[in-house]
Amino acid sequence: MRRLSREAVFGIVCAVLVAGTAGYVGYVARHVARPPAAAAATGGDPGLLGLMNQPHLVFLQPSGADPTQDVVSVAPLEQGTTVRVQTGLHCQRAYFAGGHGICLGRDLVGSSYFFDDRFQVGRRFQQPGLSSRARISRDGRFAASTVFVTGHSYNTPGFSTQTLITDVASGAAGDLERFIVTQNGQRIQSPDFNFWGVTFAADGDHFYATLGTGGHAYLVEGDQTTRTARVLADQVECPSLSPDGTRVAYKRPLPGDKRNWRLHVLDLRSMVDTALAETRSVDDQVEWLDDSRIAYGLQDEGPPATLDVNLWTLPADGGGAPSLLLAHAASPAVLRG
């Protein structure tokens, strides 16, 4: 008798739990905000084509509905512009160069894709993890993509990154962790190797990136043809090569504080390092507007602080002051036409 009543209670409890959960999910499903599909511009949109023929920015704008998905958008490369066109493409991190675009993180399982200069989706690929950085070489041949990979189960140590370089035409992908790395002529290796933040040189075969290992964040110069990389400097994260190929802008962790970064520029010929005039912490891979100015995303600190992100611009010589480039925008790619 007692057993029967226990099972009855169990049944009632489960019914209540399932009904309550189903009710909640149903309520959410009815009220989930769907982005207006009609507003999206397609490849043939005259406004979009007009923008593509002048210096412009391809960037991500928050969709307003889903915090994990932003809209690929285009705006003229003018400070304070009010013109912007949204495409129908969504993802978490984007870049565009050489006639090819890359969009990382279309969903939870790491679906990502390339798109063309008419914003039509091309080859799709999977790179599971949290989308972090994306780049395409200036000649449009190669794409670099970095995601954060987290533990799968109970006993997986730590937190790591995965950086792939993909041949845009064939889709063949290679992991930077398979490159042979040297420091002062000696090979170094460790299971804690993590690469992130690739920036391509003009020829596409050479690149710069960050190699994290043993608490260091090395700037490495890599060569895709020999699959090798060598360490150039320490404390250099997310490098971005200037259009003339002489300097990298990067974020440098503050001493003793790995949560905050400052923007610096390193001259690759003289190895002279210059701190820039931004006093806020920047966690982004910056983009060069031209050989003298950079752009980067910063979270809206308010007041009041919001989850929104804005693009800022700053002289690359250490002088001047940051100024707002474009509001409600992140993940910038500059196309000087």
Place this chain on the structure above:
Amino acid sequence: MYTQLRGSLSEAPAGQPEEPVPWWRVSRNVVNLGLTSFFTDISSEMISTILPLYLVFTLRMTTLQLGVVDGVYQGASALTRLAAGVAADRGGRHKEVAVAGYGLSAICKLGLLAAGGAFGPLVAMVLADRTGKGIRTAPRDALISLSSPLSRQGVAFGVHRALDTGGALLGPLVAFSLLTLLPGRFDAIFVVSFCFAAVGVAVLLALVEGRRSNVPQHQRQTLRPTLALLRLPRFRLLVLAGAALGLATIADAFIYIALQRRVDFQPTFLPLLYVLTSLVYLVLAVPAGRLADRLGRGSVLMGGYVALAGVYVAILAPAQGTVVVLGSLLLFGTYYACTDGVMSALASGLLPPETRTAGLALLGTSMALAGLAGSVMFGALWTALGLQPAVVAFLVGLTLAVALLAAGLAWTARR
């Protein structure tokens, strides 16, 4: 000593003599404990799947803050395990302590929702969630073994581990489907995850029989008798060998990375390695348990570690290809099926019922700590000497540890 132990171990459920029943039939209690783990694993794997995404995209946490949360997630459960084991043995309150552990983790799913974007409360919730895992593991395993006749411990643990792994495989699928249907609505994930966890607790509360201990009052346990367990020759050997084996075990993540570096397959397939290993484990858990009951748990346990040694050899093999990777995953899943549950079954058979939980916790904690030390050592060796020398060193270590287990089991069996 051994015959005396055997006498106290005849805890086939009261009134259920060991009558001839098919080998796959396990006690209803074991199935219900398996279901509790099944639902709880769906719930917790849902959260571990989406937590990084939630923290970064909804709360705009930096990756470093994410690292802190991840570290807490991975490391929090070992500390409470032993204390909970001792508490569960006192008065035979296995079920009560297990309920506390499962319940704490269930409530934390709602707590994560309530914590919102505040970093401190969020970390506290993750910590409490994992503490719940530490509390529940040993009393649950003790309940499984106390609900099963001595001759069927292997199958009982096999059934439990199969259900447990099934839940772990389903959790990410549920989370992915929900977020695809309801983009960006993490609140729905937390609520559904709580529902699964609460159903798990309800199964435990309503359908699992707690084994009221009939141990006399004066024998109720504290920490001292727990440590005295180490005077049982066979159990002491198992703890020693377990620590040695843990030390020589290369952690999952390293195995997968090593395979990936040796074989140039598309790196996007990396998560598939984990899924395939779990599937092999799921399929083989019950057969391995049965084999353990028939051939001896020690033999199957050693067989499991030989399979692990096979994985090491595969990493070192000069010819690499898809076949080698698939073979390695088959061996790796076999290793899990032959060791995880079988180790608990073997230990349960050596421990008197009144200190079984604490004994299981002691074994689990020492293996976990040794595994942690092993991971640090493997990472250091890889950095200093390279991947292959590190694997060779661990292959030698694993061979020695298996030899220690084999010799020890043979020696203690003779006594």
